[in-house]
Structures are given as structure tokens and as C-alpha cells.
Amino acid sequence: xxxLVTGVSGFIASKVAEILLENGHSVFGVDNLNDAYDxxxxxxxxxxxxxxxxxxxxxxxxxxxPRLEGVFKxxxxxxGVVNLAARAGVRQSILNPWxxxxxxxxxxxxxxxxxxxxxxxxxxxxxxxxxxxxxxALPYSEDAxxxxxxxxxxxxxxxxxxxxxxxxxxxxxDITVFRYFTVYGPxxxxxxxxxxxxxWISEDRPVVVFGDGRQSRxxxxxxxxxxxxxxxxxxxxFRIINLGSDSPAELMDMIRIVERLVxxxxxxxxxxxxxxxVPATWANITRAREELQWSPTVKLDEGIARVxxxxxENHSWTRExxxxx
Numbered sequence: 537x538x539x540l541v542t543g544v545s546g547f548i549a550s551k552v553a554e555i556l557l558e559n560g561h562s563v564f565g566v567d568n569l570n571d572a573y574d575x576x577x578x579x580x581x582x583x584x585x586x587x588x589x590x591x592x593x594x595x596x597x598x599x600x601x602p603r604l605e606g607v608f609k610x611x612x613x614x615x616g617v618v619n620l621a622a623r624a625g626v627r628q629s630i631l632n633p634w635x636x637x638x639x640x641x642x643x644x645x646x647x648x649x650x651x652x653x654x655x656x657x658x659x660x661x662x663x664x665x666x667x668x669x670x671x672x673a674l675p676y677s678e679d680a681x682x683x684x685x686x687x688x689x690x691x692x693x694x695x696x697x698x699x700x701x702x703x704x705x706x707x708x709x710d711i712t713v714f715r716y717f718t719v720y721g722p723x724x725x726x727x728x729x730x731x732x733x734x735x736w737i738s739e740d741r742p743v744v745v746f747g748d749g750r751q752s753r754x755x756x757x758x759x760x761x762x763x764x765x766x767x768x769x770x771x772x773x774f775r776i777i778n779l780g781s782d783s784p785a786e787l788m789d790m791i792r793i794v795e796r797l798v799x800x801x802x803x804x805x806x807x808x809x810x811x812x813x814v815p816a817t818w819a820n821i822t823r824a825r826e827e828l829q830w831s832p833t834v835k836l837d838e839g840i841a842r843v844x845x846x847x848x849e850n851h852s853w854t855r856e857x858x859x860x861x
Contacts, residue, residue, distance in 0.1 A: 537562070537615040540617045544563070544585070547723065548765070549618070551721075552766060554584070554585065560590075561590065563585075564607065566595075567582075576853055580850070598646055599643050599646065608650045608656075622640050624725070628689075640692035641692055641695040657710055658710050658769060659711045663693045666686070666814075668814075669684040677778075677820040704774040710771050711772075726860070733794045742804075743803060745788075746807050747806070752786045752815075760832040760834055761779050781832045782818070784817065793837055797841055
């Protein structure tokens with residue numbers, strides 16, 4: 537099978553591409569290699585893919601419809617499109633909502649329209665648990681209300697999901713939408729808490745905690761997220777599916793794990809909670825278990841240990857990565 541994977545140098549997409557290639561598929565990867573965060577992380581991930589048989593890469597922005605159309609014409613045919621190109625992050629979206637809307641909505645629309653024009657039968661969209669806001673009961677189920685997003689990021693993903701349903705309804709494209717819950721792992725995004733805390737504690741820097749640290753997150757290891765995403769390439773009609781650990785942990789508990797693994801104590805500095813943050817996330821993953829035969833396999837202690845090992849192995853440059861505070 538031949539797949540188009542967008543945002544292929546990204547944290548999740550690079551792992552999805554790796555699994556597809558290991559399974560004998562061909563992957564045409566595109567990425568605009570933007571500087572939303574330190575580009576060294578993207579090049580590190582991309583280097584792990586470049587020499588694999590069946591992999592092809594082009595630097596390209598999914599908002600550039602003419603060039604994107606050229607990719608569809610160049611490839612003989614795509615059996616599916618996995619759209620993991622996105623602007624992600626709650627707080628950054630408040631500073632520049634326009635780029636979030638353009639990438640997450642217009643970019644998704646470009647891909648859906650080209651799938652329609654070129655007869656691509658399968659489309660997978662990466663969405664987010666941020667859609668559930670702060671008003672739904674825990675754990676979040678896929679049929680919960682998502683009409684009260686708390687950030688432009690969540691709102692842009694809501695728009696992308698709506699476009700997906702429209703193209704399924706009008707043109708019969710088989711679409712799986714995944715709502716990811718707090719993904720972490722080696723070479724993860726530096727604006728996410730696990731990367732930041734590992735770096736800050738390792739380098740004896742102050743550990744900034746917004747709120748009282750008792751907020752909980754459904755931390756989910758990247759390999760589990762990627763394996764679930766690949767399973768979603770099967771025919772499903774139109775489905776929205778949570779991918780999470782179903783085992784939320786409080787932020788302070790996660791910090792204690794990092795302290796133990798790094799062998800240093802955190803110097804915690806507290807700041808007021810951010811209005812776009814929610815107090816807790818927790819995925820109901822019944823649908824993923826029943827329809828994809830998927831369950832998470834990596835526990836938080838094990839996953840963070842892998843992050844710490846990766847950080848140490850690449851310490852010459854990981855210590856220099858700018859981390860948002």
C-alpha cells in the first residue's frame with residue numbers, strides 16, 4: 537500500500553511513518569519544516585526515516601494547494617492519507633490563531649478535496665482531546681459535547697473534524713478521526729510538560745508549574761498512539777476515536793517520577809493557572825478497544841524512563857532546546 541503522511545517530521549507522524557515502512561508499505565512524507573519549535577528535533581526524526589526503503593520526502597506546506605496537488609499527480613495513487621500536519625499547542629494558539637486556522641482547517645480542506653479529485657478512499661485526521669473543554673464528565677467519551685472549545689487550537693480542530701464529516705457524507709470518503717490525549721515520548725515536543733520537566737530538572741533549572749500541580753493528564757506514549765493510528769487505516773465509515781492511556785496522572789506525580797529517574801530534586805516555581813488549560817483529561821477508550829482491538833501498552837514510569845534515556849544520549853543538543861515557560 538502507498539500512503540501520504542503529512543507533517544512527517546513531526547513527533548507522532550514520524551513514528552506512524554516508521555510503523556508503516558516496517559510493515560512493508562510505501563510512504564510519501566511531506567512537511568514544511570517550520571520553526572514552531574527547535575528544528576533540530578524535526579531533522580533528528582526525519583534522519584531516522586530517510587534511508588528506509590519505500591520512503592520518499594518532499595518539503596511542502598499543506599496550505600500550498602498547487603504544490604500539494606503536484607504530489608497527488610506525481611504519486612501513482614495513494615491508498616490513504618494520514619493528515620498529521622498541524623499547528624499544535626493550546627497557549628501558542630492564543631498568540632497566533634491565524635496560522636492555526638490556516639494549517640488545521642484550510643490544510644485539511646486541501647487534502648480532502650484532493651482525495652475527492654484523485655479517488656483516495658481513506659483519510660485519517662489527527663485531532664485532540666482539547667475539544668472536550670472543561671464542561672464534560674470524566675472520562676471523556678467520543679459522543680460528549682465539543683461545542684465549547686477553550687482555545688483557538690481546539691476550535692481549529694473542531695473545524696477540521698466538521699470538514700471530515702462533510703466529505704464523508706457528500707463523497708463517501710472513509711474517514712477516521714483520532715482524538716489524542718497528551719502524547720509524550722523521546723524527541724517529543726518541547727512545549728509539552730514531559731520534555732520540559734526532564735530538561736529543567738536535569739539542568740537544575742526552575743520547574744514552572746501553572747496552578748497547584750494537582751491537575752491531571754492522560755499521558756499516552758507515542759508508540760501506542762502511532763500503532764492505534766495505523767490501525768485506523770482499515771475501512772470504518774466515519775468514526776471518531778479516542779486514543780489515550782485511560783490512566784491519568786497528576787502533574788506533581790509525573791514530576792516525582794522524573795526526579796527519581798534523573799536523580800535530582802525539582803525547584804518548583806508556581807504560577808497562576810492558565811484560562812485555556814483544563815483541570816483534567818481522561819480518555820474513555822472503549823471504542824478503540826472494541827473497534828480497533830487497541831490498548832495502550834507503555835506505562836508512565838517506563839515511558840518517562842525512555843525519555844530520560846533519550847535526553848541523556850543526545851545531551852549535547854537537547855539541553856539547548858528552548859522550552860516554553
